Amino acid sequence: MDNEKIKALKSAFPHTIPIAAGFLFLSLSYGILMSSKGFSVFYPICMSAFIYAGSMQFASVNLLLSAFNPLAAFILTLMVNCRHLFYGISMLNKYKDTGIKKLFLIFGLTDETFSINVSVDVPDEVDKGWFMFFVTFLNYMYWLLGTIVGSLLGKYITFNTEGIEFVLTALFLVIFINQWLVAKSHTSAIIGVISPIICLAIFGSENFMIPSLILILAIFFIFRKKVE
Template identity: 40%
Template sequence: MDFKSPELKTAFHDSIPVMTGYVFLGMAYGVYMNVNGFSWVYPVSMAMIIFGGSLEFVAVTMLMSRFAPLQTFLMAFMIQARHLFYGLAMLEKYKGLRRRPYLIFALSDETFAVGGSKTLPEHLDPSSYYFYLSAMDQFYWIFGAFCGGMFGSFIPFNTEGLDFVMTTMFVVIFLDAVLKEKTHLPSLIGLLASLGCLMVFGADNFIIPSMCVILVFLILLRSKISASGGFQ
């Protein structure tokens, strides 16, 4: 790696806002796994092969529940479905680049937020820039997960209730989505469908029915939702 390359410098500079978020959230994730009895090997390997923050948190709950491969896959797909649209948005930018499989593999929310909005100056090589950006972002996340998983057991205070960090994370992500949307119908559908299914099917079995009900209502109400001015 050429440490003086202008692509590396630009990528590092652009990745700084991601650094704090990923290191601290990664640490919270590592500690969360630690207090649930998992060795640091889990958060680190999951950070390396899944590399999707919100899903990794949910995966802890999945690992703590009865083995349910179908539900695990479907739920993981739904949680990550938004990445389908990052890919669509990056089709042109990533066209013909070197190490493209890695770039696609590592296209996380934050890397998309930074890379998708970046207009690269002519003299910089996009292959190197996007590679450095993706790799640094993933490194921050793995580093955070390692620290949390490794040193989580040395936390000198009572960690009861620390699990709630996952709830607060999704509350914040959901709130951001609600504030951005022009119609709140999709949020309402999500809330009512899952609450309804939770009551009908119970805590262990409500996810797959909820996903079906959400999809059906989103498709049924498509013209109404699209007509209200769309999103963002």
């Protein structure tokens, strides 16, 4: 590894430490959950390696145990992960001119990775493309490592796993609170909270996700200058 990559790795690593704490616990819980449902170690490991979609991986546990229904699986996946469409749009300029690294950057774009790459001011002496790559890679490895350990331990650990999926919700809440504390303006956060509440009241808990995202996007588009 040349000096440019080593410098980017050293710069990226400290920013991923808080994510490591959350990801290792979450993926450990996911691996244990999958094992408790009777899946072999290869299922959760392959899903973390090739799918790498935390909240959807938790949701997929019940899908894998339910009757075959590809349409329901597609709709659920769209509802859970469609937020990445908005992440992707906002990262177009960030990922520009990153070369072959862009493929992994797109694959590894998660809420937490997005939060770091979109907000951190990369030092001038550090290559921004490699910085974002190592943030993405390290977070990916944390998730994969936790899944492997959880899958192996799950065969020997037995306890009531009811409610374990909530750890992902807890992590999102912590990220939101952190962003609230460091942000100078809370307009975007308020819009992001109020819009789902309105859509929840109108469309119900089963159908509010996509309308919420559409409403948030519409508000940001209409009032983008004031929000900026």
